[in-house]
Amino acid sequence: MALAAAAVTPAVNAQEKLDSAGFVFTDIKVVPTNSVKDQNKSGTCWSFSATSFFEDEILRKTGKSVDLSEMYTVRHCYNDKARNYVRRYGISQFSPGGSCLDIAYVWDNYGAMPEEAYSGLQYGEDKHVHGELQNGLEGFLKAVTAKPNKRLSTSWNQAFNGILDAYLGAVPETFVYEGVTYTPETFAKSFPINTSDYVALTSYTHHPMWKPFVLEVADNWLNEKYYNIPIDDLVKTVEYAIEHGYSVAWAADVSERGFKWANGYANMPKMKTEADMEGTELSRWVKLSDADREKEQYSAKGPVEEVNVTQEMRQDMFDRQETTDDHGMVLVGIAKDQKGNKYFKVKNSWDDNQIYGGYFYVSIPYFRAKTLDIYLNKEAVPSDILKHLGLSK
Numbered sequence: 001m002a003l004a005a006a007a008v009t010p011a012v013n014a015q016e017k018l019d020s021a022g023f024v025f026t027d028i029k030v031v032p033t034n035s036v037k038d039q040n041k042s043g044t045c046w047s048f049s050a051t052s053f054f055e056d057e058i059l060r061k062t063g064k065s066v067d068l069s070e071m072y073t074v075r076h077c078y079n080d081k082a083r084n085y086v087r088r089y090g091i092s093q094f095s096p097g098g099s100c101l102d103i104a105y106v107w108d109n110y111g112a113m114p115e116e117a118y119s120g121l122q123y124g125e126d127k128h129v130h131g132e133l134q135n136g137l138e139g140f141l142k143a144v145t146a147k148p149n150k151r152l153s154t155s156w157n158q159a160f161n162g163i164l165d166a167y168l169g170a171v172p173e174t175f176v177y178e179g180v181t182y183t184p185e186t187f188a189k190s191f192p193i194n195t196s197d198y199v200a201l202t203s204y205t206h207h208p209m210w211k212p213f214v215l216e217v218a219d220n221w222l223n224e225k226y227y228n229i230p231i232d233d234l235v236k237t238v239e240y241a242i243e244h245g246y247s248v249a250w251a252a253d254v255s256e257r258g259f260k261w262a263n264g265y266a267n268m269p270k271m272k273t274e275a276d277m278e279g280t281e282l283s284r285w286v287k288l289s290d291a292d293r294e295k296e297q298y299s300a301k302g303p304v305e306e307v308n309v310t311q312e313m314r315q316d317m318f319d320r321q322e323t324t325d326d327h328g329m330v331l332v333g334i335a336k337d338q339k340g341n342k343y344f345k346v347k348n349s350w351d352d353n354q355i356y357g358g359y360f361y362v363s364i365p366y367f368r369a370k371t372l373d374i375y376l377n378k379e380a381v382p383s384d385i386l387k388h389l390g391l392s393k
Contacts, residue, residue, distance in 0.1 A: 022302030025343065025356075027345060028333070029242055029334045030333035035352070036349070036359070037052065037349050038352075039070075040351070041127070042074075042096060042128040043095065045327050045328040046097065046098040046251075046328040047077075047098065049328035049330050049349060050102065050104075052247075052349070057193060067114060069120070070120070071119065071120025071168055072106070072113040074168070075164055075168050076109070077098055077105075078137065079164065082157070085141055086152070092221070093218050094141060098221065099220050099224065100328055100375040101200055108195055111188040117177060119169075140163060197377055198377055200226040201373060202215055202373040203229055203231045203311070209229060211228055212228070214226075215372070217325040227389050227391075231368050235367065235368060237385060238344060241376050242333060242334050248376045249328065249376065250329050250330060250373075252329065252362075252367075253370040254370075256370060261348075262354065264355040264356045266362045267362075267365065268366045269307070270306055270307050302337075308365070309365045323369070329349070330346070342363075378392075379393050
């Protein structure tokens, strides 16, 4: 098996100093993972997170590191989304977005490639910049679906792939890696990854619990099904997985005021009201504008009291589209702050030039409120939950 060397995080990496936001995070358990990557100006977080997750699985199973190509997956998803878009007369989702389940789809149908064989950088940039590419693809598909010749040509898909070739590069039929010649299919088969070993979980009450359903978010273009479990069990599953050495792919809303990427944390502060105030503090508080009150509460230094997020609360946020499908990441650790509050350690894909080197810490209340779904090995799901779902490891 050909495997490339890559940097791997240590098992525990405690943050011992008070950071600029007033937190002291101590890592309790961290799963080994490869180096942080940078999606830069591309809407392909789903591929970066899911690819990182599969790399973690290979690392866990073999003890070796491999750097897989994110853009190989993106390339095939763009083409298949385009076919779907045209077949539906232009009335369907076509965007750079996707879900973590897309990597399993590509793995099964098209295989995989290493980063060194397919970087997707063929257009004069050192990092991914997809604005021009996306505009070009969308404009072309709009022209095709307008059917100026009353019917589709036989070459539109070839022309579409010509655009992808120009930007991302043509996909080679074979490539040499670590001295071995592979096709994408044989390369994928060289790793101990069986996509049937993985399961996607979510937690919403507009569908029956313990049953699978098609999650209604725009980027679920494959109409994949997610198993529905209570939010308490979703948290329990992530904790169990990390404690047993498994990482977890995570889709969540990162548009909240409590998401502080630059400061390395995300939380859900409980908002103070006038009923919480006394004396001088109340006098000062009532003089503040609503904007100043909100700013003060979200700019607190260090741990604060957070919202008790219930199942009903998270459902309301989803139904009112306050919780949206924003971003894909990977949960790789469990940590605590200086007050003993628990957090998950998150690996992001926004480069490593940040306070924690491309990682941040998400509080359990934020996770409970803003998680869309998770994707993980069935072995990493507690046995009682798996049995309730009618699944086996």
